[in-house]
């Protein structure tokens with residue numbers, strides 16, 4: 611059994627296997643009703659706990675549907691309703707859950723919660739987003755890019771806006787899948803240095819370019835995310851908007867990227883803030899393929915975790 615905690619912690623060869631599996635199972639069930647079972651019921655008899663300490667639409671539904679398609683069952687738990695939210699330790703929660711379920715997916719605040727869960731669980735633990743990273747999202751994003759444009763290796767990916775958790779996982783993926791990244795955003799919201807370092811030490815280029823018009827030149831993929839993440843204080847809203855206003859992805863900015871550049875956003879989006887509706891719904895956008903691919907990528911991640 612193996613945990614899926616972050617993209618840089620999963621060996622490169624394993625990531626490629628997961629990606630190939632995701633593409634194959636997506637193809638195999640194309641056109642089938644959503645609740646119809648996969649040909650191979652690899653999770654038959656398996657119980658999966660999905661723990662949410664933060665809201666979710668995509669992660670919650672895609673994991674739930676994915677487990678069912680593979681023949682398993684799910685239990686969706688809200689952190690606040692569990693004893694975890696009332697003082698029981700993470701370690702004890704992990705030990706107890708491991709006696710009932712075969713796999714745990716957790717969306718939480720502090721990365722330490724995820725790591726402690728993984729340290730004490732005797733079943734695989736999957737990171738469904740923390741304040742610092744969101745690896746499942748980027749597995750789907752890489753899958754989506756490759757579906758539309760072929761290998762992402764050697765491509766130029768430009769992150770616009772806040773250097774947040776999703777940006778961090780993109781930086782991890784840059785190192786593992788071999789693409790270059792440019793971050794364009796205001797200095798106070800730069801990604802943590804450690805993420806930049808982790809990508810660069812794998813031999814890819816990571817640049818910070820403050821001017822978004824300059825940054826997107828030659829981009830194969832432009833990515834945006836919300837300006838206020840779930841863990842950000844609402845009181846910082848005005849300051850963040852002031853810092854980020856110049857980094858909106860709009861038609862003018864997209865026109866400076868390569869003519870066949872793709873646009874991605876993990877969603878949920880704030881139309882008219884970090885991105886305009888015309889980009890979201892325009893010819894470069896692959897946002898709903900991205901959302902769909904959460905399902906296929908995570909099914910492959912779960913299979914890998916369980917050695918199936």
Ligand code: CP
Pocket residue numbers: 665666667668669670739747876877878
């Ligand atoms: N992109 C993503 O993780 O969406 P949810 O917050 O809806 O799960």
Ligand code: NVA
Pocket residue numbers: 739774775776835836838839840841876877878
């Ligand atoms: N950066 C966002 C991603 C949501 C999927 C957040 O953490 O709220």
